[in-house]
Amino acid sequence: MRTILAGERDPKKLAELSHPRIQASREEIAKSLEGNWRPELLFVLKQEVEMYDIYQQRIGECDRELKAHLKRFADNVHRKPAEAGPVSEEQKDKKVPAKLPRSGKRAQGNAPCFDLRSELYRISGVDLTRIDSINVVVAQTVISEVGLDMSRWNTEAHFASWLGLCPDNRISGDKVLSKGTRHVINRAATALRMAATTLLRSRSYLGAQYRRLRARLGAPKAITAMAHKLARIVYRMLKYGQDYVDKGMQYYEDRHRRQQIELLQKTAAKLGLHIVEIQAVGG
Secondary structure, three states, X not given: OHHHHOOOOOHHHHHOOOOOOOOOOHHHHHHHOOOOOOHXXXXXXXXXXXXXXXXXXXXXXXXXXXXXXXXXXXXXXXXXXXXXXXXXXXXXHOOXXXXXXXXXXXXXXXXXXXXXXXHHHHHHXXXXXXXXXXXXXXXHHHHHHHOOOHHHOOOHHHHHHHOOOOEOOEEEOXXXXXXXXXXXXXXXXXXXXXXXXXXXXXXXXXXXXXXXXXXXXXXXXXXXXXXXXXXHHHHHHHHHOOOOOOOOHHHHHHHHHHHHHHHHHHHHHHOOOOOOOOOOOOX
């Protein structure tokens, strides 16, 4: 667009500047750039590009202010979490890495221009981006909304309820009138719900759990359930300083299979039957 505004009109030269990820061929792009260069449309394009530059400048100013604000927080990498026991000498001597290992997650276009992940790790003592589906922007939103003092909630269930991610059924006379969650406007809960939606194609434990819930309950309920699960994990990490370790999709599938077998065995026992598992014979 800047080349067009500079006066270039040759479709082939403009096509060479297209992004390599565009699936259309250079010939197709060049053909789409043929036509009349109307002055009023070029004027609108010029204003849009200038507005884009202004927004980028404002975003850069916000990033610099955010970075300066985070620098004012104390280091909590070696903090003593509540009820987590004494800090070992090994933990005291452990130095904070200058740069955390790569998370393996694609950086979002609206992510700050500085290493926000390392800063959040420094002030919180844990790396929330190790949780599948939680990127640095979601981690920042959660920490900015709930803070670092998790003692305000006695349990992870209280924390999830405060976020509005727990069932809030309306019951009268032992009869359930309606089901759902409390209507809570909370940026942290919204961020966790958005993070849960990214688990659909994840090859992790949480991804396998989300797909099974989605098939059984539908997308809206599954998203809320997984946001609830993420909230509990975040609570444990921030309060006890625990690291999250993904057990993998296969672990979840094997665990679910064992649970189904145990359920069938209990049902069969009530009917006076006995289930024998047939071992597959390799050949």
